[in-house]
Amino acid sequence: MLWRHAERNADHDSRQAANRTLEQMARGGIHDHLGGGFARYAVDERWLVPHFEKMLCDNAQLLPLYALEAARTGDPLMLQAAEGIVAWLERDMLLPEGAFAASLDADSEGEEGKFYVWTAAELAQLLETDDAALFAQHYDVSAEGNWEGHAILNRLETPDPSPEIATVLAELRASLLTARGKRVPPGRDDKILADWNGLMISGLVRAAGLLRRKDWVALAANAFRFVSESMADGAGLAHSYRDGRLIAPGFALDHAAMAEAALALHDSTGDQHYFAFARNWSRHLDRYYREADSGPLRMTRTDSAELPVIPRPTHDDAVPNANGLHAANLLRIAAQTGLPEDRAQADCFLTAILFAASRAPMVHGSVLNAYDLARNGIEIVLAGLDREAFREAALALPHLTTTLVDCPNPDGLPADHPAHAYARQAGNGAAFICRHGGCLPPVTEPNRLAEAVSAAH
Secondary structure: OHHHHHHHHOOHHHHHHHHHHHHHHHHOOOEOOOOOOEOOEEOOOOOOOEEOOEEHHHHHHHHHHHHHHHHHHOOHHHHHHHHHHHHHHHHHHEOOOOOEOOEEOOEEOOEEOOOOOEOHHHHHHHOOHHHHHHHHHHHOOOOOOOEOOEEOOOOOOOOOOOHHHHHHHHHHHHHHHHHHOOOOOOOEEOOEEHHHHHHHHHHHHHHHHHHOOHHHHHHHHHHHHHHHHHOEEOOEEOOEEEOOEEEOOOOHHHHHHHHHHHHHHHHHHOOHHHHHHHHHHHHHHHHHOEOOOOOOEOOOOOOOOOOOOOOOOOOOOOOOOHHHHHHHHHHHHHHHHOOHHHHHHHHHHHHHHHHHHHHOHHHOHHHHHHHHHHHHOEEEEEEOOOOHHHHHHHHOOOOOOEEEEEEOOHHHOOOOOOOHHHHOOOOOOEEEEEEOOEEOOOEOOHHHHHHHHHHHO
C-alpha cells in the first residue's frame, strides 16, 4: 500500500517508509545473509532477532517487493535479497514434484536458531585471519555475541562495502554457507499447499520480469504444472498434498492465489492455457464460494455442511485475503477479454468487498490494492507478430497497476475495444497504452515503453 501510494502521489515520505522497511529487514538478522530468504518475524524493534522459522508464504510476498525496489533503485542490497529468496527456494524448498514445501522449522538439535548462528571462534577456524576479521566487522560477529553468546549475522550498523570488498564478502558468505551445510538442518514441512504455492509462483514470475530472469519463470511453471494437474479436485483445487494424499476441497484462497499465478504466467509467456486456468478457477469461486446475498467469498464452499460456523473473513492476515486477490484477478481478466460483462462483474464484486474494507481499511490492504488497480490501472496492449521485445519491456516496468493484454490477432479484441483499430496498424510489433476507455498512439520501440507508461501514470 505504501509503495502504491508513493507511486500514485509522488509521495516522498511514503516512498521512504517503504524503502526503509525493506532495507532494514534486508540488513537485519531476520534475513538469512548466507542462504537467502527471510524468517517469519523478528522479536525486537531492530529486525535483529528472528523467530528462525522460514515460511513459503512470507518469502513469496517479499520476493516481488524486493524485485520492485531493485528494479526501481538499482540497489544491490535489494537485488541480493530477491536473488537470495530464490536461491533458498531452489536449494531448500523445491520438492521432487516440482512444487514447493511449506516451511522450515526454527529448531535444529532441539535449539532454536542453532543452525543459523555463529561464534567468532568458528569464523577463526573456517577462515583466514584477515578474512575472519573482515567478515566479523561487516556482519556483527564478536567474542561476546549479539544473542545468547552467539552472533546472528546482520548488517544493521555497517555501511555498504565498496565493490571490491563486496566481492570478497560474497566469496566468504559462500564458504560459510558450505560449512553451515554440514550442520544438522532444521526440519522441513514438506506438504504442498495450493495457496502458498500460488503466491510463490506469481511472486517468482513478477520478479523474473522485473529482473529479467527467465529461469525463474521455468521454476514457477513447473510448480504450477504440479498443482494444476496433481491437486485438481474436479473443476477446483485441493488445499494440500503430501505423499500422494490430498486434502480437499480447497479453500477460497487456494483458487484465488492459483488464479493470480496463472495470470502472471500468462503475462510472462503469452500462453493462453494459463489464462483458461485463471478464468476457470475464478468462475469456480463465483459458483461455489461466493455468498449469494452479500457478495464476498466464503472461506469454504457454500455447499459444505460440515462446519457449524461458516468462516467469512475479508481481512488480510499473514497472507492476503481471497477476496482481495479475487477482485484483482477479475479486473485483470476483464482487461484481457475487453468484455463489458466481465468488467461489470469485477466492479460488482469490488463494490461488495469495499463495503467490508471501509469499516477497517488498514486490515484490508489487498482489497484496497484491487481498488487501486480499478481506479488507476493501465492496460498495455501488445500487438503484432513480433511482440516479445515489448513483452519483456513491459514486464520489467516497476509499476503495480499495469495489466498486459496480449493481442496476436486484432479480432481477439471486441470491436468496441479502444485498441481494436490500433492493433490492426501494429505492423510487426507495437504496444498501446490504454486507460479509462481510450488509448494513446502506439509505442513502436520497446525502449520507449517505460517513458510512455510513466507519462500515462
